[in-house]
Amino acid sequence: MSAVRSLEEVLVDWEAVIGLEIHAELTTLETKMFCNCKLEFGADPNTHTCPVCLGLPGALPVPNRAAIESIVLAGLATNCDIEKRSMFYRKNYMYPDMPKNFQTTQGPVAFCMRGHLDLDVDGPAAKERYQLDKLAVGEERENIIRTDSGYKAHVGITRIHMEEDAGKMVHLGGGEGRIAGATHSLVDYNRAGTPLIELVTEPDLRTPEEARLFMQKLRQIYLAIGISDCSMEEGSLRCDGNVSLRRRGAKEFGTKTELKNMNSFKNLHDGLAYEICRQAEVLEEGGQIYQETRHWDPTQKRTIVMRVKETADDYRLFPEPDLAPYDLSDEFIESVRAKLPELPEQKALRFAQDFALSAYDARHLVEHRETAAFFEKCMQLAGADAATLSKPIANLIINDVTAYLNANEGVVLADTQFTPARAIELVRLLADDTISSKQAKEVFSAVMEEGLDPAAIVEARGMKQVSDTGAIEAVVDGVLAANPDKVEQYKGGKTGLIGFFVGQCMKEMKGQGNPKVINELLAKKLS
Amino acid sequence: MTEHLSEHDVRDIAEYVRIGLTDDEVEQMTVDLNAIIDSLRPITEYELDGVEPTFHPIGTLSNVMRDDMVVPGFSQEVALENASKTQDGSFLIPSILGEGGDR
Numbered sequence: 187m188s189a190v191r192s193l194e195e196v197l198v199d200w201e202a203v204i205g206l207e208i209h210a211e212l213t214t215l216e217t218k219m220f221c222n223c224k225l226e227f228g229a230d231p232n233t234h235t236c237p238v239c240l241g242l243p244g245a246l247p248v249p250n251r252a253a254i255e256s257i258v259l260a261g262l263a264t265n266c267d268i269e270k271r272s273m274f275y276r277k278n279y280m281y282p283d284m285p286k287n288f289q290t291t292q293g294p295v296a297f298c299m300r301g302h303l304d305l306d307v308d309g310p311a312a313k314e315r316y317q318l319d320k321l322a323v324g325e326e327r328e329n330i331i332r333t334d335s336g337y338k339a340h341v342g343i344t345r346i347h348m349e350e351d352a353g354k355m356v357h358l359g360g361g362e363g364r365i366a367g368a369t370h371s372l373v374d375y376n377r378a379g380t381p382l383i384e385l386v387t388e389p390d391l392r393t394p395e396e397a398r399l400f401m402q403k404l405r406q407i408y409l410a411i412g413i414s415d416c417s418m419e420e421g422s423l424r425c426d427g428n429v430s431l432r433r434r435g436a437k438e439f440g441t442k443t444e445l446k447n448m449n450s451f452k453n454l455h456d457g458l459a460y461e462i463c464r465q466a467e468v469l470e471e472g473g474q475i476y477q478e479t480r481h482w483d484p485t486q487k488r489t490i491v492m493r494v495k496e497t498a499d500d501y502r503l504f505p506e507p508d509l510a511p512y513d514l515s516d517e518f519i520e521s522v523r524a525k526l527p528e529l530p531e532q533k534a535l536r537f538a539q540d541f542a543l544s545a546y547d548a549r550h551l552v553e554h555r556e557t558a559a560f561f562e563k564c565m566q567l568a569g570a571d572a573a574t575l576s577k578p579i580a581n582l583i584i585n586d587v588t589a590y591l592n593a594n595e596g597v598v599l600a601d602t603q604f605t606p607a608r609a610i611e612l613v614r615l616l617a618d619d620t621i622s623s624k625q626a627k628e629v630f631s632a633v634m635e636e637g638l639d640p641a642a643i644v645e646a647r648g649m650k651q652v653s654d655t656g657a658i659e660a661v662v663d664g665v666l667a668a669n670p671d672k673v674e675q676y677k678g679g680k681t682g683l684i685g686f687f688v689g690q691c692m693k694e695m696k697g698q699g700n701p702k703v704i705n706e707l708l709a710k711k712l713s
Numbered sequence: 714m715t716e717h718l719s720e721h722d723v724r725d726i727a728e729y730v731r732i733g734l735t736d737d738e739v740e741q742m743t744v745d746l747n748a749i750i751d752s753l754r755p756i757t758e759y760e761l762d763g764v765e766p767t768f769h770p771i772g773t774l775s776n777v778m779r780d781d782m783v784v785p786g787f788s789q790e791v792a793l794e795n796a797s798k799t800q801d802g803s804f805l806i807p808s809i810l811g812e813g814g815d816r
């Protein structure tokens with residue numbers, strides 16, 4: 187089946203109701219959840235196991251204190267209530283990746299309950315929201331409030347609970363490790379028992395962009411509090427989505443499908459968008475949506491059924507008798523709270539206030555921890571000029587640096603030749619008109635390639651911008667004298683010719699004239 | 714003896730826990746399980762008014778945790794010792810259709 191109508195068309199008639207389940211492995215810990223085996227991605231198979239994580243009879247689990255601290259930290263960072271009293275449960279199922287035949291997880295009460303995150307949705311991302319333009323700035327509807335540049339969405343978090351990951355299976359005999367057609371499987375239990383936290387949102391999301399932004403924001407928070415490396419590629423951050431549709435204005439939820447394998451932000455967005463369009467088409471043709479698990483295939487750009495849930499899975503959840511319940515003390519919770527660092531959202535607010543940046547610029551600076559730290563270092567170096575240099579530095583980071591990092595996958599800013607000192611030097615050359623903004627881009631690339639200071643590159647390439655009024659005036663006079671007819675036309679009202687004059691002057695000066703000075707002189711002489 | 718569980722129930726339970734039982738064994742197991750449930754009958758006869766439910770079998774113990782420190786476990790060789798088949802350091806098993814829990 188191919189989706190014919192675009193997402194925006196579908197969302198005119200239908201409201202999409204989306205909830206996310208996001209799993210994060212606590213990869214920054216040393217050991218597993220219930221045993222002292224080392225956590226290590228990519229180790230030789232079955233080299234980090236013990237009686238506990240292999241589920242051998244009689245082995246007794248003991249929870250990792252650092253994992254409990256991590257989940258409490260995650261809860262505090264996402265505005266959750268921390269439940270002092272909770273416990274672990276056994277979720278029973280038979281599958282070879284889980285040698286104990288049950289997963290240790292939590293029951294009705296999780297460590298973290300009732301949280302929320304507020305999303306800033308603007309730019310093209312805001313376009314997916316139905317009838318946003320009908321709202322005035324500051325006006326509210328359901329869980330959103332209209333802002334200057336888009337809207338703010340309030341997204342509830344139902345819970346974050348603690349559990350453990352399963353082992354890894356590789357299927358043999360089928361195509362490319364897939365289970366279809368496989369004759370045998372290899373099982374590696376190094377990952378079995380890895381501490382895993384699962385965050386479940388309320389069904390508050392209405393567009394694929396909101397889902398993507400939620401995931402991005404959560405990832406930034408988890409990275410900031412240092413509980414996971416959050417690699418969607420390596421699977422330490424995973425996202426499943428629940429989607430259903432209802433007619434605009436309807437109150438009741440439709441039947442939902444569960445979407446898996448959305449292992450990048452793009453896949454999360456595109457998978458949900460496809461599924462919304464698919465469901466709309468089925469419903470409009472009078473068909474029925476089945477409660478089923480579907481798999482997003484990014485190469486085919488479609489979702490395929492993994493399994494139909496005929497009945498609710500019977501996991502026979504019961505309290506884990508081998509693990510003592512929790513009754514967390516205030517001291518414990520407060521000691522975790524003391525470890526809470528400045529979160530990206532707070533950092534953005536501070537950047538905007540202290541350095542006179544727009545909310546948009548500030549938000550993009552804090553998207554990555556390293557660019558935020560880089561910016562902060564630049565501002566320290568700028569000293570008294572911080573307020574005037576903040577905007578050009580922010581532009582440099584958001585545009586040039588980010589583009590460079592995106593184009594050079596795997597490169598971290600700290601490993602490049604571009605230091606905060608060089609960034610400041612570069613924007614100072616720009617600020618005092620030594621170089622033009624076009625030349626600044628060239629200098630930036632040269633710093634990256636040659637590892638020299640910006641001033642040295644400008645010197646070596648003789649690319650200094652000529653700002654000397656006397657020198658420029660001579661050129662301007664020459665250009666005007668050479669084109670008397672154009673000067674007449676300009677004075678007769680064809681003011682668009684200013685571009686022609688600037689171009690001629692620049693050509694004379696081999697691109698090194700300061701455009702600002704040229705414009706000023708031309709305006710004066712032509713008036 | 715009361716029949717708490719039918720043979721049908723016992724077959725379902727055996728399927729759940731992946732234990733293969735012959736027809737004779739199902740018959741015997743049904744008798745045994747019903748006898749076990751019968752033996753628990755006195756519990757239902759206690760006077761329990763005003764008694765707080767026990768919410769966890771461990772009792773008063775709580776907040777048992779350990780430090781995040783590595784202790785070497787099994788070598789790969791030992792980990793695989795009980796496996797009937799292995800390949801490249803992994804357990805080799807026949808293909809299982811379907812999938813595990815929803816993690």
Ligand SMILES: [Zn+2]
Binds near residue numbers: 218
């Ligand atoms: Zn272990």
